Amino acid sequence: MASTPQASQVLPSTTKPAELEYGGDEISALVLDPGTNTTRCGFAGEDTPKTCVPTYYGIVPDPDVPKYFGSLKIGENAVNTVIDGMEIRNPMHEGIVENWEVATEIWRHCIEYKLSSRVEEHPLLVTEPIWNPLKNRERTTEVVFEDFNVPAYFLVKSAVCESFANSKPSSLVIDVGHTFTSVTPVVDGIPLRKGSERTPLAGQHLTTQLRHQFGELGIRMAPWLMIKAKATYTDLTNPSPLRSRDYGFQPHKSFVEYQQDRFIHEYKESISETWPEPRSFPPDLNNIPEGFRGLQDKSYEFPDGYQRRFGLDRCLAAESLFNPSVSPKPFTGDTPKGIAEMIKDSVDHLDADIRANMLNNIVVVGATSLLYRFNERLSQELTAMFPGPRVKIQSSGQIPERKYSAWLGGSILASCGAFHQLWISKQEYDEVGANIIERRAK
């Protein structure tokens, strides 16, 4: 906020401060970006969200609680606490909200935890994936106006936000997220349904593949919370005894898996790597061609203390994003297309006159795109696919900008002056009902 020259003045000590109270009433808007892995929220105009809570929640069965037949455990600390019988669930399914009661609670927690105890005072901008059906959009509107009682609200496609976050009104947005990798063409701030594609080859897929890969190797995947201390060993056939913590009960399987995800996530961050060249990755790691240029080994220590050096196999899971046929864990049903092929499909669907523009403005966002050398691989794949037009990938080097891209775009949108006429007010909702969203925000 621009300060007047007088603003920096300090009143002299002899003067009693004026009784003048402030007149301005600029309440900043909140931006909520609900994802499957985490839900992000913060004030519009800031460059990172203030809160980022897991969308996963715990439920402790309790027949006395009528609503969910159990008590909800929401928030970072709650889902990481060992509680007898606590099951970890997720209210999202395929990137959209399935369990509205719980999702509402999580959103509320996300807002009230650190941001504002008075959610009803702030306009709220919510992001949605492009495949969000009308039913869900209306439900979001209801929740926001009925449960949160916000003064104004708007729903924006996350691809649009991501495009804006990279300061492009028109771009081909590739969002490599948790459940889905999606491609969305955005032209002048309007997302095109035609040409938008998605595939489950994303973060969760990686986690599943890695879990399977570790399982095949025979690694005990005891998460941190289940053990007392590490006991280092490198020989899987002769492991040192597991120093597990005894809680007096066996934690729920979903909880153990959720905790395993924590170190798998760490593995993804520090060890996993994308093989940079298309189609040169050996299909069979046990039979590597002569003279094949290898990779530096990297050692990873599992929470129970098992140390292992990973070589080319640390590329395996990431390779399966582009080449799903090498996946350690076979797909149930059809094997999806790789990310590059999916993008090709998308571009092929586009009108010929915008194709060149799209290929020249490819924006890559999403936390999974932070995989080492991911963008390099993608760039090589696309250049090979589209030799004619110039393919140019833009991707922020700043990690938060990549992770919270959709939120950031929402923050930019909601804070810009022209956006104010777009807000749907409570009054309009009262007059029209939930269907207002379809009229005002296509």
Next chain:
Amino acid sequence: MPPFRDDHILLIAPGSTWTLAQLGLPESFTPAKFRIPSRMFPGIEEGQYLPNKVHELKEGQELVLGNGDIVTAGPGGKPHKKRKVGESTSKPSTTTQTTANGSGATSTSADGTDKKPAGSAKSSDVKDDTAMADAADETEHHDDDGEEEGRDEDDDHEMNGTKDKDEDGADGKLYYDDDFDEEGAVWCLEQGRIVNWECFFALLLHVHEQINPTFHTPILMISQPCWTCTDKERICQFIFEKIKVPGFCMMDAAAAISAAYGIPNSLIIDIGYEKTDITAIVEYDIQELGRTTIPVGGNSMNKHLQKLLPQLSEDEIEQLKHSSICEILPAGIPIPGEEDVERDDLLLPPEISTVGMGGILPPKVLEEDEGDGQEEEGVTNIAAIVASGKTQEYLAKKEKEKADKKAGLAAGEKKLPNYKREQNSFFYIEKVHDQAIGGGKGDTAEDHDIEQMDVDPVPAPNEESAGGAAPTATDANAPAAQLDTNLDPPATSSTDAEPAKPGPSLLDSIFSGTKDDGDAKRAQEKALRREEKKRQEAAQSGEKRKEIEVGTERFKAAGGGILEAIADAAHRVVSSVDDLSKRSDCWDSLIIAGNACRLKGFKDALINTMVAKYQVSPSSGTIFTSELPSNIPTPSGTGTNTPQPTTFNSQQPNALLLQAAANNAAAAASHHHMSSTHYAQTPTGMKLAKVPEYFPEWKDAGFEECVFLGAQLGAKIYFVADQGQSKGFVTRADYNSQGPQAIHNI
């Protein structure tokens, strides 16, 4: 525009139990001058809060105060009588006690010295504040008394814990301020969150009135991490509109701690009363997204101890926790009398604990640790010494060493070290005055001293003869411990009152009889004298002391998953730091702050827990022989794949790990135009950050409250050095133009 002056800056750091405050920045930064309990009492009127409990008495009614005094409202509303419970023979004291303090009511005061002449206490009373801290209307309804003088002495009153009579109403009712009664107190913060706004504002006003700064005094407030933006706006609004300050700023607690240490990257673990805030700081920047607050703190330890020792009262538990016998044993030292199933130190690099000990503990404790170490050494060698026939020489040497030390320590060393005893006792001091106000630190130090000396000493000859008879030192413990309990009748039950230590003279005679070491004797006598003096002082100030013996439970204060919970949350916080390269920097400078970590051995235990679970162990030569992946990397041109012995540090890190990191950085530089670099798994090491040494005042106080040091540094920079050039604080003009949200724009 006159600039702000050093001595015109008010610092407030609200906490769940204590609110720290100070006016002015001294030449050398000091611990907070004011420690005010973060509680208020509901006043007579609805919505009004007072700093002290006020009793309303009708004529003829009797009131038992929290400190055991009885007040009767006489005719005309004048306080009629004050007397001690101890004196009142007509009333069984147990029935009249109103607070938990009185649970040990049977403890009879040994002599008459603790009875303050009621008249003098009363006459010394100056009209007290009753600082009508009414957030709503600020009315002060006691003007009619005309006893407004002494406002400046309020603080002293609070400090000394003298009692003050309040006004007497016109209707024959007596309003009586009771400084000692905690009943009905409203604690405005819970786990750092503000739960009662009216009360919190009343507290702020109370603090402000107590310190009574000039108009031109800006305020710097330490904000709790869990305060929401709305909370901050509300506080900002209150500060500007009620207190009418010229400038205000809020400093995050973690930022303040980080400023106190002056380290760019750190992981801050701030352990408070009921919560622990864990924050990663990267390049002086708070990692807002990952930071977390877990509901574990000093009180969790109390609760855990309470579970283990159900026979003790809450107060006794609290004092046990503060006493020197309550400690968390370093890894590798078994809890006496128990099989060492819980602890193993296979993985713990030894330097970790030494870093913790040397770096953080206040000098006194450090010395004591050395003493313990020596003792241990001595004990383990006893058999050998006895066998070699050099007993006399050894004894003389040992005594000499001891005599060099302070008398208190010498007396303390005549016994087995705490960690070898199954039972040990401490003196529960039943405070007749409010223990806490103003003297938190002094009191703990005093307790410490007392317990140092009062823990019943086992005569050294016994110990040594037992040691001589038994082959190993650990075997010697059992007889010694038994003997010790014989000497001192166990006083485990809380009703068992022991006015004083039973046999100093007996012990003394044993010592003097068996040893002709004059130094030791002198030291012993000195200690006894000091102790005697202390006891008298204690008696004069109205303390009742009671010896309570506890078993090995005293080593388990941090059990029950407290350490693990903190360690896991810390790991999560660091894992949420976006920049992988900064994570290990965070692990390398851990800052453990907060008063709960004063518990002896707590920091080491916490670090050990974290190391045991999360540190990537760098030791493993076997990695070369173990299953290598099928594709062994071809050596690169630089030959970096050849394993080389590295001398990184004594922990023998995995050379491969380091090389892998180095290789990757190199590879990234040569092969990639993308800016992302790739890092290896963290943490490979954890250590405590070094405590800054250039603040002498803080050395004695301990660095647990270093948040206040950071506040002073921050205030200096924001208000004095910068003078608002870079918008370090909200000015009145900013507030007028922007409103409470101005607090977010700084």
